[in-house]
Amino acid sequence: xxxxxxxxxxxxxxxxxxxxxxxxxxxxxxxxxxxxxxxxxxxxxxxxxxxxxxxxxxxxxxxxxxxxxxxxxxxxxxxxxxxxxxxxxxxxxxxxxxxxxxxxxxxxxxxxxxxxxxxxxxxxxxxxxxxxxxxxxxxxxxxxxxxxxxxxxxxxxxxxxxxxxxxxxxxxxxxxxxxxxxxxxxxxxxxxxxxxxxxxxxxxxxxxxxxxxxxxxxxxxxxxxxxxxxxxxxxxxxxxxxxxxxxxxxxxxxxxxxxxxxxxxxxxxxxxxxxxxxxxxxxxxxxxxxxxxxxxxxxxxxxxxxxxxxxxxxxxxxxxxxxxxxxxxxxxxxxxxxxxx
Amino acid sequence: xxxxxxxxxxxxxxxxxxxxxxxxxxxxxxxxxxxxxxxxxxxxxxxxxxxxxxxxxxxxxxxxxxxxxxxxxxxxxxxxxxxxxxxxxxxxxxxxxxxxxxxxxxxxxxxxxxxxxxxxxxxxxxxxxxxxxxxxxxxxxxxxxxxxxxxxxxxxxxxxx
Numbered sequence: 001x002x003x004x005x006x007x008x009x010x011x012x013x014x015x016x017x018x019x020x021x022x023x024x025x026x027x028x029x030x031x032x033x034x035x036x037x038x039x040x041x042x043x044x045x046x047x048x049x050x051x052x053x054x055x056x057x058x059x060x061x062x063x064x065x066x067x068x069x070x071x072x073x074x075x076x077x078x079x080x081x082x083x084x085x086x087x088x089x090x091x092x093x094x095x096x097x098x099x100x101x102x103x104x105x106x107x108x109x110x111x112x113x114x115x116x117x118x119x120x121x122x123x124x125x126x127x128x129x130x131x132x133x134x135x136x137x138x139x140x141x142x143x144x145x146x147x148x149x150x151x152x153x154x155x156x157x158x159x160x161x162x163x164x165x166x167x168x169x170x171x172x173x174x175x176x177x178x179x180x181x182x183x184x185x186x187x188x189x190x191x192x193x194x195x196x197x198x199x200x201x202x203x204x205x206x207x208x209x210x211x212x213x214x215x216x217x218x219x220x221x222x223x224x225x226x227x228x229x230x231x232x233x234x235x236x237x238x239x240x241x242x243x244x245x246x247x248x249x250x251x252x253x254x255x256x257x258x259x260x261x262x263x264x265x266x267x268x269x270x271x272x273x274x275x276x277x278x279x280x281x282x283x284x285x286x287x288x289x290x291x292x293x294x295x296x297x298x299x300x301x302x303x304x305x306x307x308x309x310x311x312x313x314x315x316x317x318x319x320x321x322x323x324x325x326x327x328x329x330x331x332x333x334x335x336x337x338x339x340x341x
Numbered sequence: 342x343x344x345x346x347x348x349x350x351x352x353x354x355x356x357x358x359x360x361x362x363x364x365x366x367x368x369x370x371x372x373x374x375x376x377x378x379x380x381x382x383x384x385x386x387x388x389x390x391x392x393x394x395x396x397x398x399x400x401x402x403x404x405x406x407x408x409x410x411x412x413x414x415x416x417x418x419x420x421x422x423x424x425x426x427x428x429x430x431x432x433x434x435x436x437x438x439x440x441x442x443x444x445x446x447x448x449x450x451x452x453x454x455x456x457x458x459x460x461x462x463x464x465x466x467x468x469x470x471x472x473x474x475x476x477x478x479x480x481x482x483x484x485x486x487x488x489x490x491x492x493x494x495x496x497x498x499x500x501x502x
Contacts, residue, residue, distance in 0.1 A: 056462040155476065156456045156459035158426050158432050158451070158454070158458055159432060160431045160455070161432075161435055162439040164370075200358035201362065209368070243370070244370065248364075248365050
């Protein structure tokens with residue numbers, strides 16, 4: 001790439017990682033439904049029950065995050081002591097999955113919340129800490145669980161209410177990535193941190209429509225700040241816009257003069273096959289995390305993809321804000337990955 | 342490499358909220374109202390038919406009258422609904438049938454049982470007890486309020502006519 005200027009702050013929202021910051025290893029753990037999806041052969045650990053051998057769903061989600069991090073350490077051939085800090089987040093109130101898991105892992109923790117954008121929020125910040133020298137190795141991790149998210153944001157899991165076709169299926173899973181200087185794995189070159197965008201959408205069963213403008217804002221800013229364009233990338237993915245948000249984003253970008261047609265996909269559409277009854281597609285922190293930390297890293301490492309932009313999208317709503325009639329504020333964070341040594 | 346075609350302020354959303362909502366609405370998946378109504382009709386109708394069959398059974402074989410048979414009939418339907426909820430089937434019926442399985446007494450039972458199951462992990466008193474009526478509570482509240490108002494209207498009418 002020609003953009004190797006020795007500058008960290010490219011613009012207000014975009015960071016350039018001028019050191020040889022790499023995603024040295026990654027791992028994912030998922031639930032049964034994801035294990036039946038088209039990417040299953042790339043997942044490190046597939047639990048065949050939603051409880052993951054635990055008593056409660058909340059415990060199960062912690063188990064998933066723990067599995068992802070421990071598998072990651074194993075794959076990288078290091079122990080927890082070799083990691084300076086873990087940056088992690090989830091969807092549950094007070095980030096409980098993250099906090100309880102980090103206690104078990106005995107690593108210094110930066111807990112982060114960006115709803116479903118947490119995957120790239122943590123990865124970007126891990127890269128920034130490593131690039132600046134505050135950490136030699138940092139782990140970025142996040143998780144979501146279908147049943148814990150249903151309980152917190154919607155109805156009891158066994159409640160027989162009908163969902164509209166624009167609803168999405170929260171991915172059960174966790175992903176973790178190890179960020180360090182040098183070694184193997186894709187380079188992390190840029191991160192563009194998003195602004196909160198609220199276009200007045202109020203329907204919590206239509207988050208694709210709510211989040212698409214936030215993704216458009218971040219991707220557009222990324223192109224403007226870096227001088228890049230859709231042609232720079234072999235693949236641009238959003239986190240969980242799914243079947244409703246996907247065409248909206250494409251149209252929004254086209255209106256701004258960016259034709260994404262050839263390179264654009266959405267993790268929420270990639271993780272399940274269309275016959276899996278997931279409404280418009282997958283959602284949750286794990287949607288972008290699981291796809292990025294398995295399929296995308298694998299493709300980059302094998303040289304089948306060279307440049308990838310992952311733009312994780314988050315709907316920053318709470319059940320209280322929804323019931324009080326507020327619209328859904330959304331955010332998207334993008335990280336650019338580059339394959340090859 | 343830089344192929345900007347238009348100059349814009351970075352990240353500025355030029356589009357108004359109204360315009361966006363208008364433009365985005367065309368990407369909304371269409372809901373098939375006719376199909377949904379048909380499904381609600383046949384599932385809801387089948388539940389009612391089942392109720393009728395149960396009521397006839399109580400009248401024919403257990404000596405209940407048409408009036409007294411309604412209590413055991415409702416209890417049986419509630420039992421079946423709770424059983425299906427516990428087995429993880431009722432939510433699938435609900436997704437298929439919509440109002441067809443929500444409106445009958447079985448839907449009410451499902452809303453209570455599902456909340457009870459969901460909050461079991463938080464203990465019996467604050468979990469199950471405190472959350473059982475999370476969804477059903479408003480039905481009870483407004484059912485009682487509506488019955489109260491209807492009762493007052495009926496009394497007033499009887500007083501004057």
